[in-house]
Amino acid sequence: MSEPQRYFAKMPYMACRGVTTNLAGPRPGQRLIxxxxxxxxxxxxxxxxxEFxxxxxxxxxxxxxxxYHVHFQASVWANSVRDAGDNINAYINVKDSTGTGVNGNIASVIQQNVRSGWYQTIQVxxxxxxTKGSKIRGSIYLDxxxxxxxxxxxxxxxxxxxAFMIAPGSGNWTAQSPGPAPELKKWSDGQFVxxxxxxxxxxxxxxxxxxxPRVTVRDTSFNMPGNPTDKNAVSWKAAYGNDKFEPVSIGPGWGANTAITIPHDGLxxxxxxxxxxxxxxxxxNAQFAFQISLHRNLDTKPLILLQGGNARKDHESGLLISDVVRFMKGDKVNTRFFGxxxxxxxxxxxxxxxxxTMSFTYLGGGAYGN
Structure with missing residues (x-):
């Protein structure tokens, strides 16, 4: 009993902070070409x-x-920038060792650097x-x-x-989950176990x-006017989960697959x-702002809100939401866009x-408030 507890108390992780330098001036760092x-x-x-x-x-x-959960962030510095901004892309890449896990560029965010002599932090x-032996890396592309x-x-x-391990296992992303752990109850002296x-x-x-329990939904396609007044939740094309995370509509008129139903109370x-x-x-020389937000059911108040800007026609800018949230069973969680x-x-x-993409991974019951 003690050995599994020791294992779960300290599972594999890695933390890298600060890159090597090959550009001495005007600002030290790792050169982008x-x-x-x-x-x-x-x-x-x-x-x-x-363990890594x-x-x-x-x-x-x-x-x-x-x-595993993987997070990569890079602050990019430049002493020159076009009037309309230059794109920088951040990627998480994986080289699978067995052919049974994920492979290639699995997550991407794009942003635009619009200020000379300053920093633009991009996260993904x-x-x-x-799978064991696979290699992960963070990459940056410059326009x-x-x-x-x-x-x-x-x-x-x-x-x-x-990067840190959330759960071990030799299954795969969709291997059926047993659900939350049973409630731990105290034993008393003399109790028959x-x-x-x-x-x-x-x-x-x-x-x-x-x-x-976990789910990832991917891929959406929308075309909407700025300042949308309603019905601006994105509709997802594909869902991959190991529990009853049902893709549903938030409500009448919102479109299909605009939300994921949460199967269990918890974090x-x-x-x-x-x-x-x-x-x-x-x-x-102007940025037009947009925001991406996470909502519960038809609530107009976001659970999480991130804002960004876009300065070039026909070019994207990306945002990342990464947080821990308490949901209740039956919540219809949805992502909305506002330009x-x-x-x-x-x-x-x-x-x-x-x-x-939108993903939820169950961490446990917890007592973290809404």
């Missing part, structure tokens, strides 16, 4: 690995099969099933039209790459920890990636399943 993608290399002195390993501090080896996260000096900032608070009671306290607990790790693309020519100005028009941009 226009039209190219770099795999970010981290300073081994500032890297903490538990790396030979080059660019690629990090998954220590065992399981569900994913919760996925990885081919960019001029001047560009770099990934080397500070420990600027750029980081993190049945096999069922013992299993609830041990075997059933372990099975629940090994395969918690959930939330990750949402979404993009906005302006279809109207923006005014020179500003009544004369603008927006769409979802690229829709290959990486640029628009």
């Amino acid at each position: 226009a039209g190219s993608t770099i795999d970010v290399q981290f300073d081994y002195k500032k890297t903490r690995l538990y 390993s790396s030979s080059d501090y660019r690629n990090f080896v998954i220590p065992e099969d399981g569900i 996260s994913a919760t996925e099933y990885f 081919g039209g960019a001029i001047g000096d560009w770099c990934v900032a080397d500070g420990e608070i600027d750029t980081g790459f993190y 049945s096999a069922q009671t013992m299993n609830d306290q041990t075997v059933s607990q372990m099975r629940a920890k090994e395969n918690p 959930y790790l939330v990750s949402v990636i979404g993009n906005g693309r302006m279809l109207n020519p923006p005014a020179p 500003y100005t009544s004369t603008s028009r927006w769409d979802s941009g690229r829709s290959d399943g990486r640029w628009w």
Whole structure:
């Protein structure tokens, strides 16, 4: 009994803070080259690995099969920028070792750098099933039209790459979950402990920890006017889960698959990636704002709200939502898009399943308030 508890108390993780430097001036950091993608290399002195390993501090080896949450962020600095902004893309990439797990670019966020001599922090996260021996890395792409000096900032608070195991297991993303663990009850002196009671306290607990409820929905397509007054929840095209996370409509007129039904009360790790693309020519040297928000049921007040800007016609900007939220069984959780100005028009941009995603992973009952 004690060995599994020790294992679950400290599962594999990695934390990398601060990149290596190959650009000395005008601002130290890891150089970005226009039209190219770099795999970010981290300073081994500032890297903490538990069970993970790396030979080059660019690629990090998954220590065992399981569900992991990965987060990559990079602060990009430039001393030159086009009037309408240059795009920078952040990716989480995986090289699967067995052919049974995920492979390739699994999550992407795009943003526009619009201020010279300043920092633009771009973030991307994913919760996925990885196989032992697979390699994960964070990558940055810089627009081919960019001029001047560009770099990934080397500070420990600027750029980081993190991963931690949520649950072990040799199944896959959709392997059926047993659901939440049974409630732990105190035993009293002299109490007869049945096999069922013992299993609830041990075997059933372990099975629940090994395969918690989770779902990821991907891919949306919309085209809507700016300042939408209603019905602006995105509709998802595909869902992959291991429990009863049913894709449903929020309500009449909202469209199909605009929400996911939560199957159990409890705390959930939330990750949402979404993009906005302006279809109207923006005014020179101006950003047009948009926001992506997470809602419960038909509530107009968001649970989480993130805001961004878009300065170039026909180019996307992306946002990441990553948080822990308490949901109740039956909640219809939905993501909504809002682009500003009544004369603008927006769409979802690229829709290959990486640029628009929403995932929930059950973490336990907890006592965290709404």
